[in-house]
Amino acid sequence: MSTSITEDDEDVSRRDVILITAGGFAGVLGVASIWPLLDQMNPDSSAQALATTEVDLSHMERGQAITVMWRGKPIFIRYRTDDEVAAGKDVPLSELPDKVARNANLPDDAPATDENRAAEGKEPWLVMIGICTHLGCIPDGQAPGSNKGEFGGWFCPCHGSQYDTAGRIRKGPAPENMAIPPYAFTGDTKIKIG
Amino acid sequence: MAHQSTYQPSSKLGAWFDERLPIPRMVHGQFIDFPTPRNLNYWWTFGGILVFCLAVQIVTGIVLAMHYVASPDHAFNSVEAIMRDVNWGWFLRYTHAVGASMFFIAVYIHAFRGLYYGSYKAPREVLWMLGVLILLLMITTAFMGYSLVWGQMSFWAVTVITNLFSSLDMLVPGLGTTLVQWIWGGYAVGGPTLNRLFALHYLLPFVIAGVVLLHIWALHIPGNGNPAGIDVRLKSDSLPFHPYYTIKDGFALVVFLLLFAGFVFYAPNYLGHPDNYVPANPLQTPPHIVPEWYFLPFYAILRAIPNKLIGVAALFGAIAILFFVPWLDRSKVRSTTYRPVFKWFFWLFVADCLMLGYLGSQMPEGIYVLLSRLGAIYYFAFFLVVMPVVGMFEKPKQLPGSITEAVLGKEAAAKAEASA
Numbered sequence: 052m053s054t055s056i057t058e059d060d061e062d063v064s065r066r067d068v069i070l071i072t073a074g075g076f077a078g079v080l081g082v083a084s085i086w087p088l089l090d091q092m093n094p095d096s097s098a099q100a101l102a103t104t105e106v107d108l109s110h111m112e113r114g115q116a117i118t119v120m121w122r123g124k125p126i127f128i129r130y131r132t133d134d135e136v137a138a139g140k141d142v143p144l145s146e147l148p149d150k151v152a153r154n155a156n157l158p159d160d161a162p163a164t165d166e167n168r169a170a171e172g173k174e175p176w177l178v179m180i181g182i183c184t185h186l187g188c189i190p191d192g193q194a195p196g197s198n199k200g201e202f203g204g205w206f207c208p209c210h211g212s213q214y215d216t217a218g219r220i221r222k223g224p225a226p227e228n229m230a231i232p233p234y235a236f237t238g239d240t241k242i243k244i245g
Numbered sequence: 246m247a248h249q250s251t252y253q254p255s256s257k258l259g260a261w262f263d264e265r266l267p268i269p270r271m272v273h274g275q276f277i278d279f280p281t282p283r284n285l286n287y288w289w290t291f292g293g294i295l296v297f298c299l300a301v302q303i304v305t306g307i308v309l310a311m312h313y314v315a316s317p318d319h320a321f322n323s324v325e326a327i328m329r330d331v332n333w334g335w336f337l338r339y340t341h342a343v344g345a346s347m348f349f350i351a352v353y354i355h356a357f358r359g360l361y362y363g364s365y366k367a368p369r370e371v372l373w374m375l376g377v378l379i380l381l382l383m384i385t386t387a388f389m390g391y392s393l394v395w396g397q398m399s400f401w402a403v404t405v406i407t408n409l410f411s412s413l414d415m416l417v418p419g420l421g422t423t424l425v426q427w428i429w430g431g432y433a434v435g436g437p438t439l440n441r442l443f444a445l446h447y448l449l450p451f452v453i454a455g456v457v458l459l460h461i462w463a464l465h466i467p468g469n470g471n472p473a474g475i476d477v478r479l480k481s482d483s484l485p486f487h488p489y490y491t492i493k494d495g496f497a498l499v500v501f502l503l504l505f506a507g508f509v510f511y512a513p514n515y516l517g518h519p520d521n522y523v524p525a526n527p528l529q530t531p532p533h534i535v536p537e538w539y540f541l542p543f544y545a546i547l548r549a550i551p552n553k554l555i556g557v558a559a560l561f562g563a564i565a566i567l568f569f570v571p572w573l574d575r576s577k578v579r580s581t582t583y584r585p586v587f588k589w590f591f592w593l594f595v596a597d598c599l600m601l602g603y604l605g606s607q608m609p610e611g612i613y614v615l616l617s618r619l620g621a622i623y624y625f626a627f628f629l630v631v632m633p634v635v636g637m638f639e640k641p642k643q644l645p646g647s648i649t650e651a652v653l654g655k656e657a658a659a660k661a662e663a664s665a
Contacts (some may be wrong), residue, residue: 098431118528123433123526154411185553187408188401188530208532209405210548211609226415226553232647 062109098122103245105237108176116193118181121232121244125189127181127205128242131216136174138203139217148220149229154231163228168217170236178234178242179218183207185225190214205229250274275465280483281490282471284652288362288467290497291355297498298348299457303450305341306390313393314442320395321524339513344386346516347505348538352380360570361591363579364470370571373454373464377567382453383542386565389446391537395439396521401534403434403442409547415554433527473651474580475644481661482648533608541605542598546624548609549617559621566628573628575636583642590631597623625658 104121108128111117116129131139144150144162151160152167161167172175183190185207191197192205192214200206201222202215212223219228234244251485263270312331314323327334356376359365365373392403407428413421430437457461468477477483484490486552508515516538536544546563550556560594566573581588601620607613645651 092427092430092437094426094429094431094437120528123435123527151267185408186405188405188413188534189528190530191532208530209401209534224548224551224553224556242378 071075077158084161099217103243105241105243108243109240111189113175117195119244121180125181126232126244127177127179127218127229128191129177131169131175132179133175135216136169139168139215139219142215142219143231146221148222149226149228151228152231153228153232156231156235163217165217165220168219168228168231170234170242173236177218178231178244180230180232181205182229183209183212183225184220185210185212185223186229190229251278267563275461277485277487279465279486280468280477282469282482282648283487283489284471284473284486284648285469285490285493287493287497288354288358290494291351291358292464293308293494294351294498294501295348295355296457298344298351299450299453301344302348303454304345306447306450307338308337309341309449313414313443315393315440317395317439320439321623322392324394329410336509339509341390342517343505343508343513345390346508346537347501347590348383349387351501352383352474353539354445356380357595360594361385361471361581362472363474363574363576363581365571366574366579368467369463369470372460372572374465374568375460376462377564378568379453379456379460381564382456386446386449386453387537387539389442389449391436391521392442393446394521394585395525397523397525397529397531398518398521400434400525400527400535401530402536402582403438405534407434407438409557409560412557413553420661435527456655470579471648472580472582473645475497475651476581477648479647479649479658479661481518484530535606537603538606541603542601542624543605545605545617546621548605549614549621559625567626570628570632573632575633576639576641578641578644583644584635584639585642586639587631587635590627590635593623594627597627 052080061120066167102122106118106119106126106128108130111128111130113130114132114135116127118125118127122124129135133153144164147163150163152163154161156171158187166174168177168179170178181193186209188207188209190205190207190212192199198206198208200213200215204216204218204221205214206212207214207223207225209223213221213228214225214226215221217228218231220226232244234242237243252263252270254263278373309327312323312327312334324338325410327338331337359373359376374637388402388406392399407425410428411421411425413424415421416651426432428438429435430441439561439594449665468483471477518535520534522626523531535541543560543563547556547560550559571636576584576587578584597620600616601624604613604617604620609617645658646655647658647661649661
């Protein structure tokens with residue numbers, strides 16, 4: 052440099068402002084630029100768009116169960132017999148490991164009664180996400196003759212969780228009842244999931 | 246690094262290069278005349294074997310990636326095409342798949358060697374912790390690689406393992422689900438999941454290679470431990486790494502390769518699971534899902550605990566606890582050979598890990614659950630109770646005066662002392 056700057060010439064406070072502002076902006080932008088790198092991994096719009104499925108249930112008979120796909124997940128639909136409904140109703144709430152209905156169509160704290168698990172006003176119909184709440188396996192019990200477990204509902208082969216006829220966890224490592232997706236009957240024998 | 250190189254460039258070009266980038270000097274100092282304890286046994290050859298394993302996985306992995314298609318519709322078929330159509334594809338894939346198992350055989354032997362001979366004790370704590378980090382990276386990489394086949398076991402392994410994180414819902418409602426959907430890139434394991442697993446499976450081996458370099462660096466500061474667990478003191482306590490240990494490591498590697506080749510050529514699927522030759526089906530969980538053999542002890546610990554969150558915590562804790570071993574063991578004596586009480590607990594621990602491995606492969610019912618619980622309790626008690634307590638009360642045996650004495654006896658050691 053051609054001219055030397057002495058201590059007196061330095062505008063120290065102005066330098067601080069420049070340093071703090073520059074450093075601050077660089078820091079904020081640096082942190083903000085991490086967000087796109089993280090958020091790119093989240094489900095994108097195309098995954099979210101596949102969010103509703105319509106199912107025709109007119110062919111189903113009492114005691115029959117079918118599995119349909121919704122958002123890449125299996126949905127168990129069971130048209131329960133009167134015995135299965137009665138078995139679900141007979142259980143006192145105090146015997147359930149998970150006392151909440153886990154029904155997306157009801158308030159979060161709705162109790163896990165058979166009525167709250169089943170379709171509104173159509174208690175024989177049970178519609179739920181067929182994924183074990185332990186580690187995500189698909190429980191057995193849909194097909195005729197498959198293992199329905201000790202409680203006549205579903206049995207998870209991975210780690211031995213047992214569900215009753217209302218899809219509620221009764222025994223084993225799973226912490227929650229199988230979840231009920233948001234759905235509604237759009238006709239007598241038609242439902243829309245999602 | 247601690248040891249000064251005695252490298253003398255043999256040509257003018259060598260001298261010119263040495264002044265600018267002294268790589269030959271480093272290699273000479275660290276891998277040719279590096280002073281190595283004279284009493285290393287064959288358990289010390291697994292470090293070299295592991296470097297070989299990593300190299301095999303990287304080389305076979307890169308060429309397999311030239312033929313693999315990371316998409317749910319094509320992944321399984323592209324693996325079958327590698328097996329049937331690609332020139333030498335069967336050999337490359339079987340080497341890569343068996344190679345993963347051989348890598349774990351070697352790393353477990355290497356880790357138990359470290360536990361038995363107290364290789365984690367001062368001044369080698371960082372060396373040990375880098376080793377645990379490599380193990381953790383290996384576990385992650387192997388899991389991701391197994392998922393790429395996109396067979397039934399692949400798919401359900403990904404489902405179960407990613408769902409481990411959903412246990413966080415029990416701490417903060419919604420946190421686990423959000424995290425799992427972020428990992429999946431959807432509402433279930435699918436195409437986005439497979440793609441990111443492939444990207445990371447390609448990346449992590451190079452991260453491992455980097456940490457391996459740090460591991461070797463940290464080894465070359467204090468130098469090798471040894472079966473007597475005492476420091477190198479006399480000149481006659483050590484030998485140059487080359488030719489003494491290049492030959493010994495080389496011989497061990499050849500024997501290891503016999504086993505490796507035996508699996509690749511005669512029993513390539515022995516260590517795998519037949520269900521992984523069934524294409525992934527998101528609507529059908531196989532009746533009995535098991536991880537690869539090298540994860541079975543950890544899997545048994547997970548299943549031993551009836552509470553989901555605590556089970557997952559125990560699974561991760563079983564590996565995390567290894568980071569603290571240098572401070573959990575209170576004994577000043579390194580080698581278990583001179584520890585008459587700890588020795589029993591050590592071999593019981595080895596047996597416990599083998600038992601947990603067997604239990605992890607069985608259905609979670611009846612006596613197997615009880616044994617898994619006992620096994621899991623001893624696994625943690627070994628680190629949290631045995632290591633601190635035995636170290637405080639045990640009376641160790643008399644250590645040899647020097648490595649020379651441990652190998653050649655007192656008379657020769659006395660001569661060496663006199664000349665020193």
